Amino acid sequence: xxxxxxxxxxxxxxxxxxxxxxxxxxxxxxxxxxxxxxxxxxxxxxxxxxxxxxxxxxxxxxxxxxxxxxxxxxxxxxxxxxxxxxxxxxxxxxxxxxxxxxxxxxxxxxxxxxxxxxxxxxxxxxxxxxxxxxxxxxxxxxxxxxxxxxxxxxxxxxxxxxxxxxxxxxxxxxxxxxxxxxxxxxxxxxxxxxxxxxxxxxxxxxxxxxxxxxxxxxxxxxxxxxxxxxxxxxxxxxxxxxxxxxxxxxxxxxxxxxxxxxxxxxxxxxxxxxxxxxxxxxxxxxxxxxxxx
Numbered sequence: 001x002x003x004x005x006x007x008x009x010x011x012x013x014x015x016x017x018x019x020x021x022x023x024x025x026x027x028x029x030x031x032x033x034x035x036x037x038x039x040x041x042x043x044x045x046x047x048x049x050x051x052x053x054x055x056x057x058x059x060x061x062x063x064x065x066x067x068x069x070x071x072x073x074x075x076x077x078x079x080x081x082x083x084x085x086x087x088x089x090x091x092x093x094x095x096x097x098x099x100x101x102x103x104x105x106x107x108x109x110x111x112x113x114x115x116x117x118x119x120x121x122x123x124x125x126x127x128x129x130x131x132x133x134x135x136x137x138x139x140x141x142x143x144x145x146x147x148x149x150x151x152x153x154x155x156x157x158x159x160x161x162x163x164x165x166x167x168x169x170x171x172x173x174x175x176x177x178x179x180x181x182x183x184x185x186x187x188x189x190x191x192x193x194x195x196x197x198x199x200x201x202x203x204x205x206x207x208x209x210x211x212x213x214x215x216x217x218x219x220x221x222x223x224x225x226x227x228x229x230x231x232x233x234x235x236x237x238x239x240x241x242x243x244x245x246x247x248x249x250x251x252x253x254x255x256x257x258x259x260x261x262x263x264x265x266x267x268x269x270x271x272x273x274x275x276x277x278x279x280x281x282x283x284x285x286x287x288x289x290x291x292x293x
Contacts, residue, residue, distance in 0.1 A: 004193050008083040016080045016189075023076035027178065028209040030066040031171070035216040037062050038167060042136055047129060047270065056127035056272060063140055064118065064125050070174065071115045074108050077185045084192045096188060103184045107177040114142055117154055121145075128164045128271035128285060130225065130263040137223050137263050139166040141285055143273060151273070152283025159227065164271075164285040166225040169260065171217050172234040176253040214238040214249060222260045226286065229262035 008015055014022065037059045041047060046055040078097055085093035101108065117123035123144035130137045141164035144154040155161035189195070218238040232254030240247045273282050 004084075004195065006083050007086050010086065011079070011082055011088070013079055013083060016083045019076050019080050019083075020185075023073045024178075024182075025209065027066070027069045027073050028213050030062065030069040031174070032209055032213050032216075033062045034059065034066050034167075034171070035213065038138065039216070041138070045136075047131075047136070047138075059138070060125045060127055060140065066174075067111060067115050067118075070111050070178070073178075074104065074111065074181065077104075077181060080185060081188060081192070084189070096192060100184060100188050104181050107181065110177075113157055117142055117144060117157065121154075123154055124274055126272045126274065128269065130267040130269050132264055132267045135221065135223050135263070135267075137166055137168060137221070137225070137267075139164050139168075139170070139225060141165060141271075145279075146283065149279075150281040150283050151276075151279045153285045158285065161283060162285055162287075163227045164225055166223075166228055168220045168222065169224045169228050169231070169234065171220060172236040173253070175214070175217050175236050176234040176251050179251055180253075211238075211240065211247065215240070222258055223263060224260045226262045229260050233258065233260050 006016065008019075013019060041055065041059060046052050049055070078100065081096050081100055082088040082093065085096070087093065088097075114123075118125070121144055123142045125140050126143045128139050128141060141153045142157045143151060146152055146155070146161060153161045153164065158164060214236065215238050218236045222233075235250070235252040235255030235257050237250040238248070269286065271284060273284060
């Protein structure tokens with residue numbers, strides 16, 4: 001950014017590129033930890049062992065950390081915009097930030113409502129999975145106190161408090177949206193500075209974590225939870241040619257290239273829910289009615 005005046009030091013912030021590299025790198029590491037644990041669980045089939053009721057603790061913890069990292073990344077992207085203004089309280093700075101937040105609003109709200117429910121309303125992430133003879137489809141839901149005093153899926157996050165989120169859809173969804181956020185940020189920086197964006201040839205990344213995450217996400221099965229089959233589907237296709245040193249990535253959301261399949265009816269379903277020593281009634285996703293302990 002030669003010739004561009006930056007004010008990051010005034011805000012005690014790193015260089016804008018440093019902010020992005022550190023922030024996005026953290027997201028990648030947290031997402032990769034989810035993918036690694038998911039692969040470990042799937043290969044060992046530990047979810048089938050009734051003696052290992054805590055098989056999901058690491059996976060759920062990693063998911064929690066991934067969502068936190070994504071939320072922090074979205075805040076860091078806003079901080080990057082501030083670096084181009086001597087005073088972030090000016091009309092021009094507020095306009096730039098407002099426009100950026102407006103374009104990413106839908107995704108930011110999706111992440112924020114989960115993260116804030118955990119931080120401020122004692123929601124907890126709980127695991128759920130469907131299993132058939134050939135397929136293991138894991139996911140999660142945010143469990144919290146409902147209006148009637150029962151504990152179950154938060155209806156502000158999950159439709160009617162009766163559904164959950166599959167990882168087969170959720171992880172590609174985050175990849176597509178994170179790239180969208182990056183594109184919005186890049187366009188805003190070009191608009192503010194007038195610098196020429198890098199060509200596709202010049203944009204060579206050395207993120208080993210990025211390649212690993214994209215490769216793993218692109219091969220996730222397109223089998224999703226029952227309600228998700230009708231939702232817009234995020235498509236991630238990553239290929240690499242090690243001989244030529246080329247990587248190709250195709251992202252589409254919503255995509256018509258691939259129609260996801262819902263888990264078959266009659267699938268075995270298992271989930272976790274947590275007691276607190278007081279609550280005796282629980283509502284569990286996809287079963288409609290609550291259960292009493």
